[in-house]
Amino acid sequence: MSRRTFVKIEIAFILAIPAWAGFSPNPFNTMYIMAYYYLVTGWAIFLSRVVPNMVINWTTLGIAGICLIGLIIGLHFFFTWLHREVARKQGLQQLGPDEKLPSLHPWKFRTTFCILGIVVLMFIAGISSVGSVHQLVWLRTRQ
Numbered sequence: 001m002s003r004r005t006f007v008k009i010e011i012a013f014i015l016a017i018p019a020w021a022g023f024s025p026n027p028f029n030t031m032y033i034m035a036y037y038y039l040v041t042g043w044a045i046f047l048s049r050v051v052p053n054m055v056i057n058w059t060t061l062g063i064a065g066i067c068l069i070g071l072i073i074g075l076h077f078f079f080t081w082l083h084r085e086v087a088r089k090q091g092l093q094q095l096g097p098d099e100k101l102p103s104l105h106p107w108k109f110r111t112t113f114c115i116l117g118i119v120v121l122m123f124i125a126g127i128s129s130v131g132s133v134h135q136l137v138w139l140r141t142r143q
Helices: 003-020 030-053 058-094 109-141
Strands: none
Touching: 058 109
16 A cells, blocks of 8 residues: 555545544534644644643652662573573573583673563553543543
8 A cells, every 4th residue: 555545545534433423424614623723733732831830840850860770780690590481491491401401692781671662652641541441431421
């Protein structure tokens, strides 16, 4: 599928969303144009309003950085130990009585960072989901 065809399908899908939701089938209504405008540019408007009022608490940011470094080091030591023990047990099961354990490749920091990144992304996704549901419930009960 070409990129142009994909863009056409994507635009048709975005314009059809209000009709599927039970609203007016005319996607070029002023209300929908404004809704799409705020959907695309709302984050920039929000940032332009909020960023000048933000204050960074350097102590808290430093403590979070120290905790993150401690978590990375602790996870790396834990995964190194776990990798060594699992490989040793598997090697002992496959070896005969006179054979020696083969050397295994070391656990890499990159693998630790990847695992930690996945866990952090799952944490962020969970918080975002809870926040979205909370916002939807709040909007629904205001009517």
